Amino acid sequence: MTDSYENLLKQAYSNITEITESSERFVVPEAKAYVEGKTTVLENFAEIAGKVRRDQDHLMKFLLGELGTSGKIDGNRAIFNGKFEISLIKMIIKSYVEDYVICSECGKPDTRLVKDDRVMILRCDACGSHRPVRKRKARTEPVSENLEEGAVLDVEIQSISKRGDGVVKMGRYIMYVANAKPGQKVKIKISRISGSIVFTERATE
Numbered sequence: 001m002t003d004s005y006e007n008l009l010k011q012a013y014s015n016i017t018e019i020t021e022s023s024e025r026f027v028v029p030e031a032k033a034y035v036e037g038k039t040t041v042l043e044n045f046a047e048i049a050g051k052v053r054r055d056q057d058h059l060m061k062f063l064l065g066e067l068g069t070s071g072k073i074d075g076n077r078a079i080f081n082g083k084f085e086i087s088l089i090k091m092i093i094k095s096y097v098e099d100y101v102i103c104s105e106c107g108k109p110d111t112r113l114v115k116d117d118r119v120m121i122l123r124c125d126a127c128g129s130h131r132p133v134r135k136r137k138a139r140t141e142p143v144s145e146n147l148e149e150g151a152v153l154d155v156e157i158q159s160i161s162k163r164g165d166g167v168v169k170m171g172r173y174i175m176y177v178a179n180a181k182p183g184q185k186v187k188i189k190i191s192r193i194s195g196s197i198v199f200t201e202r203a204t205e
Protein backbone atom coordinates (compact mmCIF):
# COMPACT_ATOMS: atom_id res chain seq x y z
CA MET A 1 0.00 0.00 0.00
CA THR A 2 2.68 2.45 1.03
CA ASP A 3 4.60 1.51 -2.03
CA SER A 4 1.77 2.20 -4.46
CA TYR A 5 0.99 5.50 -2.74
CA GLU A 6 4.59 6.56 -3.14
CA ASN A 7 4.52 5.54 -6.75
CA LEU A 8 1.41 7.56 -7.32
CA LEU A 9 3.00 10.54 -5.69
CA LYS A 10 6.12 10.12 -7.76
CA GLN A 11 4.03 9.81 -10.87
CA ALA A 12 2.02 12.91 -10.07
CA TYR A 13 5.20 14.79 -9.41
CA SER A 14 6.85 13.74 -12.63
CA ASN A 15 3.74 14.80 -14.55
CA ILE A 16 3.99 18.28 -13.09
CA THR A 17 7.65 18.50 -14.02
CA GLU A 18 6.90 17.40 -17.56
CA ILE A 19 4.26 20.07 -18.09
CA THR A 20 6.56 22.82 -16.82
CA GLU A 21 9.35 21.58 -19.04
CA SER A 22 7.23 21.40 -22.16
CA SER A 23 6.12 24.99 -21.84
CA GLU A 24 9.61 26.26 -21.17
CA ARG A 25 11.35 24.46 -23.96
CA PHE A 26 8.76 23.92 -26.60
CA VAL A 27 10.31 22.26 -29.58
CA VAL A 28 8.15 20.41 -32.06
CA PRO A 29 9.95 17.20 -33.02
CA GLU A 30 11.27 17.27 -36.54
CA ALA A 31 9.08 15.24 -38.89
CA LYS A 32 10.61 11.91 -39.81
CA ALA A 33 9.01 10.87 -43.05
CA TYR A 34 9.83 8.67 -45.99
CA VAL A 35 8.21 7.43 -49.15
CA GLU A 36 7.24 3.77 -49.08
CA GLY A 37 5.82 2.47 -52.35
CA LYS A 38 2.97 4.75 -53.28
CA THR A 39 2.58 6.12 -49.78
CA THR A 40 4.40 8.55 -47.54
CA VAL A 41 4.97 7.50 -43.94
CA LEU A 42 5.26 10.05 -41.16
CA GLU A 43 7.07 7.92 -38.63
CA ASN A 44 6.80 10.13 -35.55
CA PHE A 45 3.23 11.34 -36.02
CA ALA A 46 2.09 10.34 -32.50
CA GLU A 47 5.14 11.97 -30.97
CA ILE A 48 4.40 15.25 -32.76
CA ALA A 49 0.70 15.21 -31.78
CA GLY A 50 1.74 14.45 -28.18
CA LYS A 51 4.28 17.25 -28.07
CA VAL A 52 1.87 19.88 -29.38
CA ARG A 53 -0.81 18.34 -27.09
CA ARG A 54 -3.45 18.07 -29.75
CA ASP A 55 -5.86 15.34 -30.71
CA GLN A 56 -4.31 12.91 -33.21
CA ASP A 57 -7.44 12.94 -35.35
CA HIS A 58 -7.39 16.72 -35.49
CA LEU A 59 -3.77 16.88 -36.61
CA MET A 60 -4.38 14.06 -39.09
CA LYS A 61 -7.38 15.80 -40.61
CA PHE A 62 -5.31 18.94 -41.06
CA LEU A 63 -2.45 17.06 -42.71
CA LEU A 64 -4.78 15.22 -45.07
CA GLY A 65 -6.58 18.44 -45.99
CA GLU A 66 -3.36 20.29 -46.70
CA LEU A 67 -1.84 17.41 -48.66
CA GLY A 68 -5.11 16.91 -50.50
CA THR A 69 -5.02 13.17 -50.03
CA SER A 70 -6.38 10.32 -47.94
CA GLY A 71 -4.55 8.26 -45.35
CA LYS A 72 -4.69 6.63 -41.96
CA ILE A 73 -3.17 6.62 -38.52
CA ASP A 74 -1.24 3.41 -37.97
CA GLY A 75 -0.04 3.14 -34.38
CA ASN A 76 2.56 5.87 -33.91
CA ARG A 77 2.77 6.52 -37.62
CA ALA A 78 0.60 8.33 -40.12
CA ILE A 79 0.39 7.00 -43.63
CA PHE A 80 -0.57 9.24 -46.54
CA ASN A 81 -1.54 8.01 -49.96
CA GLY A 82 0.82 9.50 -52.48
CA LYS A 83 4.46 10.54 -52.53
CA PHE A 84 5.16 13.77 -50.71
CA GLU A 85 8.30 15.74 -50.03
CA ILE A 86 9.38 15.79 -46.40
CA SER A 87 9.80 19.56 -46.70
CA LEU A 88 6.10 19.85 -47.53
CA ILE A 89 5.08 17.77 -44.51
CA LYS A 90 7.34 19.86 -42.29
CA MET A 91 5.81 23.04 -43.65
CA ILE A 92 2.28 21.78 -43.00
CA ILE A 93 3.15 20.81 -39.43
CA LYS A 94 4.67 24.26 -38.96
CA SER A 95 1.48 25.96 -40.11
CA TYR A 96 -0.59 23.65 -37.89
CA VAL A 97 1.48 24.74 -34.89
CA GLU A 98 1.10 28.40 -35.86
CA ASP A 99 -2.65 28.09 -36.34
CA TYR A 100 -3.69 25.70 -33.63
CA VAL A 101 -1.02 25.70 -30.94
CA ILE A 102 0.97 28.92 -30.52
CA CYS A 103 -0.70 31.85 -28.77
CA SER A 104 -0.51 34.87 -31.06
CA GLU A 105 -0.39 37.20 -28.05
CA CYS A 106 2.41 35.78 -25.96
CA GLY A 107 3.89 33.21 -28.32
CA LYS A 108 3.56 30.38 -25.82
CA PRO A 109 2.26 26.90 -26.62
CA ASP A 110 0.22 26.54 -23.40
CA THR A 111 -3.06 26.69 -25.23
CA ARG A 112 -6.25 24.70 -25.56
CA LEU A 113 -8.71 24.42 -28.40
CA VAL A 114 -12.25 25.08 -27.21
CA LYS A 115 -15.47 25.30 -29.12
CA ASP A 116 -17.46 28.45 -28.62
CA ASP A 117 -20.79 27.99 -30.35
CA ARG A 118 -19.56 26.84 -33.73
CA VAL A 119 -16.29 28.71 -33.71
CA MET A 120 -13.06 27.08 -32.68
CA ILE A 121 -11.19 29.21 -30.16
CA LEU A 122 -7.56 28.97 -29.17
CA ARG A 123 -7.42 29.77 -25.49
CA CYS A 124 -4.08 30.55 -23.86
CA ASP A 125 -3.44 29.34 -20.31
CA ALA A 126 -0.27 31.40 -20.06
CA CYS A 127 -1.64 34.89 -20.73
CA GLY A 128 -5.40 34.33 -20.76
CA SER A 129 -5.96 35.62 -24.26
CA HIS A 130 -8.10 33.85 -26.80
CA ARG A 131 -8.65 34.15 -30.51
CA PRO A 132 -10.65 32.33 -33.13
CA VAL A 133 -8.60 29.79 -35.00
CA ARG A 134 -7.59 31.20 -38.34
CA LYS A 135 -9.61 29.79 -41.17
CA ARG A 136 -7.33 28.69 -43.94
CA LYS A 137 -8.66 29.68 -47.27
CA ALA A 138 -6.59 27.15 -49.12
CA ARG A 139 -8.46 24.15 -47.78
CA THR A 140 -11.74 25.09 -49.35
CA GLU A 141 -10.39 26.08 -52.72
CA PRO A 142 -10.91 23.45 -55.36
CA VAL A 143 -7.88 22.35 -57.33
CA SER A 144 -9.14 23.45 -60.71
CA GLU A 145 -9.66 27.02 -59.61
CA ASN A 146 -6.11 27.32 -58.50
CA LEU A 147 -3.26 26.19 -60.61
CA GLU A 148 -3.11 24.47 -63.90
CA GLU A 149 -0.37 23.15 -66.09
CA GLY A 150 0.90 25.65 -68.62
CA ALA A 151 -0.13 28.66 -66.53
CA VAL A 152 2.39 31.48 -66.20
CA LEU A 153 2.61 33.39 -62.95
CA ASP A 154 4.81 35.65 -60.88
CA VAL A 155 5.92 34.19 -57.60
CA GLU A 156 8.23 35.10 -54.77
CA ILE A 157 10.54 32.36 -53.53
CA GLN A 158 9.90 31.66 -49.83
CA SER A 159 12.49 29.08 -48.93
CA ILE A 160 14.93 26.61 -50.32
CA SER A 161 14.51 22.85 -50.62
CA LYS A 162 17.05 20.23 -49.60
CA ARG A 163 17.99 19.84 -53.26
CA GLY A 164 18.58 23.56 -53.58
CA ASP A 165 15.44 24.51 -55.47
CA GLY A 166 13.44 27.60 -54.60
CA VAL A 167 10.20 26.76 -52.80
CA VAL A 168 6.87 28.59 -52.98
CA LYS A 169 3.96 27.42 -50.83
CA MET A 170 0.67 28.42 -52.37
CA GLY A 171 -2.49 27.18 -50.69
CA ARG A 172 -2.24 23.43 -50.66
CA TYR A 173 0.46 23.47 -53.32
CA ILE A 174 4.17 23.47 -53.03
CA MET A 175 6.04 24.79 -56.00
CA TYR A 176 9.66 24.11 -56.90
CA VAL A 177 11.66 26.62 -58.90
CA ALA A 178 15.19 25.73 -60.02
CA ASN A 179 18.03 28.21 -59.52
CA ALA A 180 16.09 30.64 -57.39
CA LYS A 181 16.82 32.10 -53.98
CA PRO A 182 14.44 33.03 -51.14
CA GLY A 183 13.07 36.55 -51.63
CA GLN A 184 13.65 36.47 -55.37
CA LYS A 185 10.67 37.30 -57.61
CA VAL A 186 10.45 35.13 -60.69
CA LYS A 187 8.09 34.50 -63.55
CA ILE A 188 7.43 30.80 -63.92
CA LYS A 189 5.45 28.46 -66.08
CA ILE A 190 3.84 25.41 -64.52
CA SER A 191 5.16 22.38 -66.33
CA ARG A 192 3.54 19.64 -64.26
CA ILE A 193 1.27 19.22 -61.24
CA SER A 194 1.45 15.99 -59.28
CA GLY A 195 -0.89 15.98 -56.29
CA SER A 196 0.13 19.08 -54.41
CA ILE A 197 3.60 19.21 -55.94
CA VAL A 198 4.06 21.74 -58.71
CA PHE A 199 6.97 21.53 -61.11
CA THR A 200 7.93 24.70 -62.90
CA GLU A 201 10.22 26.14 -65.50
CA ARG A 202 11.31 29.74 -65.91
CA ALA A 203 9.03 31.70 -68.18
CA THR A 204 10.70 34.22 -70.45
CA GLU A 205 9.40 37.76 -70.39
Ligand SMILES: [Zn+2]
Pocket residue numbers: 103104105106107108124125126127128129
Ligand atom coordinates in the same frame (compact mmCIF):
# COMPACT_ATOMS: atom_id res chain seq x y z
ZN1 LIG B 1 -0.79 33.73 -24.53
